[in-house]
Amino acid sequence: EPEVTQTPSHQVTQMGQEVILRCVPISNHLYFYWYRQILGQKVEFLVSFYNNEISEKSEIFDDQFSVERPDGSNFTLKIRSTKLEDSAMYFCASSGPPSLRYEQYFGPGTRLTVT
Amino acid sequence: GQNIDQPTEMTATEGAIVQINCTYQTSGFNGLFWYQQHAGEAPTFLSYNVLDGLEEKGRFSSFLSRSKGYSYLLLKELQMKDSASYLCAVRDGGTNAGKSTFGDGTTLTVKP
Numbered sequence: 235e236p237e238v239t240q241t242p243s244h245q246v247t248q249m250g251q252e253v254i255l256r257c258v259p260i261s262n263h264l265y266f267y268w269y270r271q272i273l274g275q276k277v278e279f280l281v282s283f284y285n286n287e288i289s290e291k292s293e294i295f296d297d298q299f300s301v302e303r304p305d306g307s308n309f310t311l312k313i314r315s316t317k318l319e320d321s322a323m324y325f326c327a328s329s330g331p332p333s334l335r336y337e338q339y340f341g342p343g344t345r346l347t348v349t
Numbered sequence: 350g351q352n353i354d355q356p357t358e359m360t361a362t363e364g365a366i367v368q369i370n371c372t373y374q375t376s377g378f379n380g381l382f383w384y385q386q387h388a389g390e391a392p393t394f395l396s397y398n399v400l401d402g403l404e405e406k407g408r409f410s411s412f413l414s415r416s417k418g419y420s421y422l423l424l425k426e427l428q429m430k431d432s433a434s435y436l437c438a439v440r441d442g443g444t445n446a447g448k449s450t451f452g453d454g455t456t457l458t459v460k461p
Contacts, residue, residue, distance in 0.1 A: 275453075276436075276451045276452065276453045276454060277384075277386075277392060277436060277438070277451040278451065279448045279449050279450065279451070282447060282448055289447070290447055290448035291448070292448060325391050325392070336380060336382070336397040336399075336440070337394050337397065338382075338394050339394065340391035340392050340393070340394075341391060342390070342391055343391050
């Protein structure tokens, strides 16, 4: 069964450094998402992406964050100048085709630890 | 603003039926999701309701009343593996991909 994959599974970085979290969505999906979940807290939407551009973004997704789909398979989240409060689990999700766009499949997540 | 309320914890017995409620007050509404999340794992999609009424999918059913800002997830024939957190999320973006606001989740414990 096709699945969303994410790398790395765990990333440790120092405050102020840049990180890139990588995701490979399911191959025929058209809609892509990033979420985060701080330990013990609720899931928070960051951004959605469709047709090679950002569709929606939350208040969390400020200039520190960017997303890219550099080729036909990868979907990346870049966090510039990381802060301690960016420590969280980051989930990528994908959905599609249009008739099934609400059924989102989540990847296993990348645990980001900022020290 | 967005406000989504779910009970924090629920306990039920194996083989029983449990109903997990969710009420919402959001500035926009384009549908409501239910997800299951086992501890330490990613959420798994269970259902999406955009119209009023009950949708059944195997042991799980989801109900929506837009006028009341209310939904519930019904789990029948509970199994031990159903012990997990159940997340209610409102889709409040109008674009193709949209955006979602999640509740804090309801931790369900199924006991033998």
